[in-house]
Amino acid sequence: MKFPAISTALALGAFLVSTGSLAAVPQPVPEPAAACEGPVSPVKVYVNVTGVKAAQGLIAVTLYADNSSKFLAKKGSLYVGRVAARAPTTRVCIHVPTTGTYAIAVYHDADGDRKFKRSGIGLPAEGYGFSNNPGTLFGLPAFSKVRIGIPRTNVQTTVKLKYP
Numbered sequence: 369m370k371f372p373a374i375s376t377a378l379a380l381g382a383f384l385v386s387t388g389s390l391a392a393v394p395q396p397v398p399e400p401a402a403a404c405e406g407p408v409s410p411v412k413v414y415v416n417v418t419g420v421k422a423a424q425g426l427i428a429v430t431l432y433a434d435n436s437s438k439f440l441a442k443k444g445s446l447y448v449g450r451v452a453a454r455a456p457t458t459r460v461c462i463h464v465p466t467t468g469t470y471a472i473a474v475y476h477d478a479d480g481d482r483k484f485k486r487s488g489i490g491l492p493a494e495g496y497g498f499s500n501n502p503g504t505l506f507g508l509p510a511f512s513k514v515r516i517g518i519p520r521t522n523v524q525t526t527v528k529l530k531y532p
Contacts, residue, residue: 404461405449406431411467411521417458417474419529421495425478426450427458434469436511446470450482464518471514472499474527487532495529504530 404412417427431446438444449462453476464470475484476495485493499516502509516525 404463405429405451406447406463407465409463409465411464411518413462413464413472413518414522414524415460415462415472415474416524416526417460417476417497417529418456418526419495419497419531420453420455420458420476421529421531422476422478423453423455425453425476425480426482427453427460428475428477428482428484429460429462430473431462431464432471432473434471434515439471439511439514440473440508445473450477453478467518467520469515469517470499471511472516472525472527473514474498474529476529476531492530492532495531497527497529499525499527501526501528 415429417429420427428448428450430448432439432444433446435444446465449460451458451460474497475492477484478494479485484496487493498504498509498514500514502513
C-alpha cells in the first residue's frame with residue numbers, strides 16, 4: 369500500500385534540509401541568562417530579596433569579604449550591585465570573586481538616590497536586611513550572624529527586608 373501524502377512530506381523535508389531552507393523556520397530563542405552584578409567571575413550567587421513593599425527605586429545588594437572589621441564600614445565592601453525593585457520579591461544575581469565565606473547586606477533604595485537613608489536619630493529609614501536574616505531589634509547584627517558560605521556557583525539565599 370502506498371501513502372502519497374507521507375512520500376510527499378518526506379521528499380519536501382529532504383529538499384528543505386538539502387537546500388538549507390530549513391534554517392528559515394523560526395526557532396525558539398532561549399531566554400538570556402539573568403545579568404549578574406559585580407566584577408565578572410565564574411561564581412554567582414542569587415539573592416532573593418523578599419518583603420519588598422513597592423516596585424519603585426532600587427534594591428542594593430552589598431557584598432562583604434570575610435572580614436569583620438570591614439563589615440558595614442565606609443569603603444569596606446567589595447562592591448554594591450543595584451537592580452530595579454520588584455514587589456514583593458526581587459531576585460538579584462551577583463558575582464563573587466571566588467568560593468568562600470562572605471556577608472551580604474541589602475536595602476531598598478526607594479527613591480533611587482543610591483544612599484541608605486537614616487532617621488534623625490540614626491535608625492534606618494528604608495527597608496533593609498542581611499544574609500541569614502538575623503534579628504536586629506537591639507541594633508546591627510554581629511558579623512558572625514551574617515556570614516554565609518558560598519561553596520559553589522549558583523547558590524541561592526533569601527534576605528527578608530525589614531521596614532521601619
